Amino acid sequence: MSDKRNLFNKVWDLHTVQTLPGGQTQLFIGLHLIHEVTSPQAFEILRDRKLKVAFPERTIATVDHIVPTGSQARPFLDDLAEQMMSAIEKNCADFGVTLLDLKDDRQGIVHVVGPEQGLTQPGMTIVCGDSHTSTHGAFGSIAIGIGTSNVAEVLATQTMFLNRPKVRQIVVNGKLAPGVYAKDVILYIIQKLGVQGGVGYAYEFAGSTFDVMTIEERMTVCNMSIEGGARCGYINPDQTTVDYLKGRPFSPKGAEFDRAAVWWLSLASGDDAHFDDVVEFNAADIEPTVTWGITPAQSVGVGQPLPRICEVAPEEQTLIREALKFMGLEEGQPIKGTKIDVAFIGSCTNSRMSDLREAARIVEGHKVASHVKAIVVPGSQLVRKQAMAEGLHLIFEAAGFEWRAAGCSMCLAMNPDKLQGREVCASSSNRNFKGRQGSPTGRTLLMSPAMVAAAAIEGHVADIREFAGAAV
Amino acid sequence: MSNNEIKSVTATCISLLLDDIDTDRIIPARFLRCVTFDGLGEHAFEDDRQQDPSHPFNQPQFQGAGILAAGRNFGCGSSREHAPQSLMRWGIKAIIAESFAEIFFGNCGSLGIPAVKASRADLEKLAAAIQKNPKLEITVDLQKLTVTAGDVAFPVTMPNSARDALATGQWDYLGRLLIAADQVTEHAKTVPYLSGFRA
Ligand code: SF4
Numbered sequence: 001m002s003d004k005r006n007l008f009n010k011v012w013d014l015h016t017v018q019t020l021p022g023g024q025t026q027l028f029i030g031l032h033l034i035h036e037v038t039s040p041q042a043f044e045i046l047r048d049r050k051l052k053v054a055f056p057e058r059t060i061a062t063v064d065h066i067v068p069t070g071s072q073a074r075p076f077l078d079d080l081a082e083q084m085m086s087a088i089e090k091n092c093a094d095f096g097v098t099l100l101d102l103k104d105d106r107q108g109i110v111h112v113v114g115p116e117q118g119l120t121q122p123g124m125t126i127v128c129g130d131s132h133t134s135t136h137g138a139f140g141s142i143a144i145g146i147g148t149s150n151v152a153e154v155l156a157t158q159t160m161f162l163n164r165p166k167v168r169q170i171v172v173n174g175k176l177a178p179g180v181y182a183k184d185v186i187l188y189i190i191q192k193l194g195v196q197g198g199v200g201y202a203y204e205f206a207g208s209t210f211d212v213m214t215i216e217e218r219m220t221v222c223n224m225s226i227e228g229g230a231r232c233g234y235i236n237p238d239q240t241t242v243d244y245l246k247g248r249p250f251s252p253k254g255a256e257f258d259r260a261a262v263w264w265l266s267l268a269s270g271d272d273a274h275f276d277d278v279v280e281f282n283a284a285d286i287e288p289t290v291t292w293g294i295t296p297a298q299s300v301g302v303g304q305p306l307p308r309i310c311e312v313a314p315e316e317q318t319l320i321r322e323a324l325k326f327m328g329l330e331e332g333q334p335i336k337g338t339k340i341d342v343a344f345i346g347s348c349t350n351s352r353m354s355d356l357r358e359a360a361r362i363v364e365g366h367k368v369a370s371h372v373k374a375i376v377v378p379g380s381q382l383v384r385k386q387a388m389a390e391g392l393h394l395i396f397e398a399a400g401f402e403w404r405a406a407g408c409s410m411c412l413a414m415n416p417d418k419l420q421g422r423e424v425c426a427s428s429s430n431r432n433f434k435g436r437q438g439s440p441t442g443r444t445l446l447m448s449p450a451m452v453a454a455a456a457i458e459g460h461v462a463d464i465r466e467f468a469g470a471a472v
Numbered sequence: 473m474s475n476n477e478i479k480s481v482t483a484t485c486i487s488l489l490l491d492d493i494d495t496d497r498i499i500p501a502r503f504l505r506c507v508t509f510d511g512l513g514e515h516a517f518e519d520d521r522q523q524d525p526s527h528p529f530n531q532p533q534f535q536g537a538g539i540l541a542a543g544r545n546f547g548c549g550s551s552r553e554h555a556p557q558s559l560m561r562w563g564i565k566a567i568i569a570e571s572f573a574e575i576f577f578g579n580c581g582s583l584g585i586p587a588v589k590a591s592r593a594d595l596e597k598l599a600a601a602i603q604k605n606p607k608l609e610i611t612v613d614l615q616k617l618t619v620t621a622g623d624v625a626f627p628v629t630m631p632n633s634a635r636d637a638l639a640t641g642q643w644d645y646l647g648r649l650l651i652a653a654d655q656v657t658e659h660a661k662t663v664p665y666l667s668g669f670r671a
Contacts, residue, residue: 017652017659022633026652028659030666038552040507045646054656066505080505087507121665131551131575145575147553149582149645157649159656163633195492196545199574229548231574252669259669295492295548315592319491412550413501433496433549440500440519 006269007236008167008202011142015125017159024161030124030141032059032154033110034097036066036088037414038129042151043091053095055158060119061092062100064109065414069377069404072102081415095155106249108380108406111135111348115219116380118248122237122264127154132348132430134225137234138218139241140267142202144232165231166276168201169269172209174283179465181358182217183350183428183448185209186224187289187299189281195297198230201277204269205235209283215244216354223349224430227296236268288464290335291432291446293323298432300335302451302463308332326434327443328422336461338445340426342419343374343456344437345401345449347411347429351379353386355428355449360392362453362467368400369459375402375417377409401456413438426455477641478584478614481566483538485610485621486528487599493542494549495576499558501550512554513561529562533606541598542569547576556580566612568619568628570595581634584643586614594619594626614639 003010017026032055034042039061046053053059066081076082092099100106106117111132114120122140127133129151136143146160153160170189190197203225210218218235225233242261245251252260287301298320300306306324308331309317324331329338345351345359356378368374376396378384384406387393393403410417411429418438419425425437425444432444445461454467503515521527528534540559546569547555556579559567566586580587590598601624602608610621614635617628637643660666 014663015659017656020633022636024633026649028656028663030663037504041509041553044508049646051650054653055660078505083507084505124665129551129553131549133551145551147551147575147579147582149553149579153646153649156646157653157656158660159649159652161633161645161649163631195548196571196573199545199571226549229545229573252665256668260665263664263669295494315491322490412496414505431494431496431549433494435500435519436496438502440522 002270002272004270004272004274006167006204006273006275007140007234007267008142008204010267011123011125012164020161024163026159027125027162029127029154029158029160030058031119031126032158033114033126033128033133034059034061034151035110035128035130036063036084038148039091039151040084040087041148042155043095045152046095046156051156053097053155056096058158059097059155060100061088061097062107062110062113063088063102065408065412067102067407068416069407069409070416072405078416105381105385108383109348109351109408111223112351112379112383115139115215116382118245118251121245122241123267127160131226132223134232135219135223135348137222137225137232138215140234140237140264142232142234145226165200165202167204168198168277168279169204169206169275171207171278171280172205172283173207174209176209176283176286179288179450180286181448181450182213182220184286184289186221187291187296187446188286190224190228190297191289191299192281193228193279195227195295196229198225198228201230203228203230203233204275205233210235211238214354215240216352219352220349224296227430237264238268288448288451290451290461292327292329292335293320294326294432294434296430296432296446298323299446302336302461305332305334306330336463338461339424340372340445340455340460341423342425343368343372343452344410344425344427344429345375345452346377346379346409348379349430350428350449351377351383353383356383356387356392359449359453360395362450363399363401363457364395366399366457368456372456372459374400374456375404375410377404378406380406410437412436426452426461428452476584478586478638480611480613480615481539481586482609482611483565484536484607485539485541485598485602486534486537487541487602488528489541489543489595489599491544492548493546495547495552495555496549498547498555499552504552504554509554509557509561512558516558516562536563538563538565539610539612540564540567541595542567544570546572548573551575553579553582556583556585560585568595568598568612581637581643582645584638586612586630586638588612588628588630590619590626590628597624597626
């Protein structure tokens, strides 16, 4: 008999230690990633209760949020950042956890590092005290973001309690038009299903559009599942996944790899797998997409006007008014041509080699508009090294971009990279919340790295499909 | 970690009936540069309060409120437990909202903060009642799953597992997970990637 369970349920069942009478599952966690922001209080809980880390070899730490991407000399200029850095160093040393710190060239944004090292594998349960843990679902794992109390629980027991979510399959079929990227696909899905459409669900992304995506593109899609309200999103493992994992430092080796590959592929949802809900979209309907508001669902195709207040449901109108006011935009106006002050290429959504190569291809031979401050922040030290080996930094620098060290940078406001005042930032990151990029009144327009590159050159939001020389 | 039974919460209420309030707004990221949660209370909604002097969290009549009434998808975005921590340290002991983001909801559970759902219409009635009388005592009853506020009363919902954990005082999840330590060690042996993919 064929297994009608989807991948999510197969993996969930495999990791179920016990189910409580109330329906909660005590779930075994295969990989626990930690970083400096959400872990110090968790280690304190362990100290208070005289507990050890149960499975230190299944726990890996890195530093990303507070890391300065300019001078990284210690002690950091910011005392608080220095304190956090010292805390994770001490905690990892005291509890026997491997820390990929600034001296280790494997350091970087936790959601870039895990996959790059081959730590992230299909069929695993992966948690991290960070909502973008959903990124790791690109390999066909259950990957969810957790709070600090949960971090303590997983450190001490390698398990946590969770309610099994429902699973919604999001099918996108067809070929993406030139100039349309994985980022546009996920922004489009969130625009259609809303920022809370995924609450209570895990998202399975399926269909020919995802089948032909590289693993890096799949990570961009799964990364923003949480922006759609879904705590996790995944894509079934296939040969692309197996090929990506071959030869990575933490991947299985030799005959073990072959056994692993067979098992990984066997996890994929079958054609007759059951889903609680199925939603379908057409790749051909997706345009290069830009957010104009203060939630990731407030977006439009770059050729489209902003919505008119009277056209949206009454219960949405308050939020739209608030967003327009904060952004200083008018209803019905085009997004194209909106002047920007800052261009940011980076974050766990879009800071990998394929993102940097594409952005470099677009800026090559052009100059950043004189009023724009533009920065490129690779997702990890290894990405940075590889990009430099390919000479990408020279292309960026010649165009007027700053080339930085690896970290979260301007994705959020915990390190020196911040917007000032009401600056408008074209950003390849994942959140356009009020104040997200470090200035309480700063404004964020989310888009693909290629679109950020074009906006940096033009000085305003541009349509990548029309951008001179992009030849998409 | 205290482990008290939480069957109901009675306090005055502050309402913020906006939708999609994310955790960056509840506690801006710069305040996450810390190694303890102490002191987060005073920064709850810091930037929103700066930009809007009439923000409910700025208003003297709502200082001391212990129950927060909120809109749809409250606490979306980042997983930072700093968000419910800052609300708790500001004085919030229970939250009634149209809906919650999942990670935020779970974090509230870990801190012993009941997070219950109510209809928009009922939340608006509640907001009107406290607007009229900010000193009105509200009760969130987890056993009856009701909210009462003077002559306003309405039903609320909460998943059984979360409610039972609070009502029986078993929201110290860590303690409960530790009990199964041997079972976990045994279970690990059945996980294919921990056994050379032979399991
Ligand atoms: S890059 Fe941004 S979203 Fe990703 S982990 Fe860092 S701060 Fe979070």
